[in-house]
Amino acid sequence: MKTILSPFHLKDMTLKNRIVMAPMCMYSAEADGLATPWHYTHYTTRAAGGVGLIIVEATAVSPEGRITDQDLGIWNDDQRDQLRQIVLAVQALGSKIGLQLQHAGRKSESSVLPHYSVSDQAFSDDYLAPKKLREADFPMIAQAFQAAAKRALEAGFDLIEVHAAHGYLLSEAISPLTRPDMALTDRLELIDQVIKAVQVVWPETKPLQVRLSATDYVPEGLSRSDLLAVVDHLASLGVDSINLSSGGVVPIAPTAFPGYQVPYSALIKENFDIATIAGGLITSIDMATEILENGRADLVYLGRELLRNPYFVHQLGRRFDQAEFVPRQYRRA
Ligand SMILES: Cc1cc2nc3c(=O)[nH]c(=O)nc-3n(C[C@H](O)[C@H](O)[C@H](O)COP(=O)(O)O)c2cc1C
Structure with a gap:
C-alpha cells in the first residue's frame, strides 16, 4: 500500500511521491502576465504540503494566447524572472515543478487581438470571432512555444506541459469538431510543429509532457481510436508523459463523477509504454491508491482537493506511517 508514496523517475526528474498538483489558473496575474505574491504563496504552500510534482497553471506563450488578461505569461524575461523565484522556493522545499504552456486560441478573452484559431467560428456567442490561422502561420505559433520553453528552462522548471x-488552440486543432473535414494526420500538424520546436530548446534530459482532452463528449468528436493515434504520434515524437483530461472543445459539460477520466489513462497504459497522469474529482487517499496500485496511471493529479487541503500528502504520510512526508516543523500537529 505504499505505491502512492514511492518515488517516480521520468528522465532526470525524480518525484518523491506520486501526487501531482493539477494546473489551475488563478486569474491573479498582473495585467502584464507577471506572477504576484499570491502565486508564490499558493505554489510554495503545496510544496510545503509535500506534493511530488506541482504543475503551474496555464501560462501563455503570447499576449493574445491568454484566456484572460489576468493569466500568467512567459513571453518576456521579466515574467521568466518572477517565475524563477517560485521555482527556486518550490524546489528548495523538495517538490518538483512543471510549467503548463498555453495558447488559448479562440477561447481567449484577452484584450489583445486578434485571437487565433484553426477555425473562423467563435467558440460560442459569448466569444469574439477568431482569425483563422493558415498553415503558413503555424511556425509563428511554434516559435512562441519554443521561446516560452526556452524561458521555462532558464527559470529552472523541471518539466514542461x-x-x-x-x-x-492545440486542442481545437486536434478535434474533428473544429475541423470536421480534415484527416487526423492533418489535424496533428500544428501540435507536431509545436513539439518539434520545443524540443530544439528543451533538453532531452527533462520530461516533456502533453495534456490532452481524451474525449469531446459528443459522438462526432474525438474517438477512442483517434485518441490512441494522437498518443501514438506524440510518443513517436519523444513526448514522455500524457496528462489526461477531457472536454472543452464545445460548450458541453460532462457528467463528472469521481475517477471519470481514469479509464482514458488506463487505455493508454494498456497500449503504450508512456507515463500517464490521471485524475478528475479524486479526493481521497483510497481513490488515489486504487488508481496507482491497479496500474491505471503512473501519477495521480489533484486539483480542487489541493485547493481545499494543501496538506493532503501529510495525511498520506500519517496514514502510511512515513514520517518524512510530514515536515519536521509540523510533526507535533
Ligand atoms: C480553478 C481551476 C482552474 C483550472 N485551470 C486549469 C489550467 O490552467 N489548465 C488546465 O489544464 N486545467 C485547469 N483546470 C482543470 C484542472 O487541472 C483539473 O483537470 C480539474 O479541476 C479536474 O480535477 P479535480 O477534480 O481534481 O479538480 C482548472 C480547474 C480549476 C478548478
Whole structure:
C-alpha cells in the first residue's frame, strides 16, 4: 500500500511521491502576465504540503494566447524572472515543478487581438470571432512555444506541459469538431510543429509532457481510436508523459463523477509504454491508491482537493506511517 508514496523517475526528474498538483489558473496575474505574491504563496504552500510534482497553471506563450488578461505569461524575461523565484522556493522545499504552456486560441478573452484559431467560428456567442490561422502561420505559433520553453528552462522548471486540452488552440486543432473535414494526420500538424520546436530548446534530459482532452463528449468528436493515434504520434515524437483530461472543445459539460477520466489513462497504459497522469474529482487517499496500485496511471493529479487541503500528502504520510512526508516543523500537529 505504499505505491502512492514511492518515488517516480521520468528522465532526470525524480518525484518523491506520486501526487501531482493539477494546473489551475488563478486569474491573479498582473495585467502584464507577471506572477504576484499570491502565486508564490499558493505554489510554495503545496510544496510545503509535500506534493511530488506541482504543475503551474496555464501560462501563455503570447499576449493574445491568454484566456484572460489576468493569466500568467512567459513571453518576456521579466515574467521568466518572477517565475524563477517560485521555482527556486518550490524546489528548495523538495517538490518538483512543471510549467503548463498555453495558447488559448479562440477561447481567449484577452484584450489583445486578434485571437487565433484553426477555425473562423467563435467558440460560442459569448466569444469574439477568431482569425483563422493558415498553415503558413503555424511556425509563428511554434516559435512562441519554443521561446516560452526556452524561458521555462532558464527559470529552472523541471518539466514542461504543452496544453493541448480543453478546446484551447492545440486542442481545437486536434478535434474533428473544429475541423470536421480534415484527416487526423492533418489535424496533428500544428501540435507536431509545436513539439518539434520545443524540443530544439528543451533538453532531452527533462520530461516533456502533453495534456490532452481524451474525449469531446459528443459522438462526432474525438474517438477512442483517434485518441490512441494522437498518443501514438506524440510518443513517436519523444513526448514522455500524457496528462489526461477531457472536454472543452464545445460548450458541453460532462457528467463528472469521481475517477471519470481514469479509464482514458488506463487505455493508454494498456497500449503504450508512456507515463500517464490521471485524475478528475479524486479526493481521497483510497481513490488515489486504487488508481496507482491497479496500474491505471503512473501519477495521480489533484486539483480542487489541493485547493481545499494543501496538506493532503501529510495525511498520506500519517496514514502510511512515513514520517518524512510530514515536515519536521509540523510533526507535533
Ligand atoms: C480553478 C481551476 C482552474 C483550472 N485551470 C486549469 C489550467 O490552467 N489548465 C488546465 O489544464 N486545467 C485547469 N483546470 C482543470 C484542472 O487541472 C483539473 O483537470 C480539474 O479541476 C479536474 O480535477 P479535480 O477534480 O481534481 O479538480 C482548472 C480547474 C480549476 C478548478
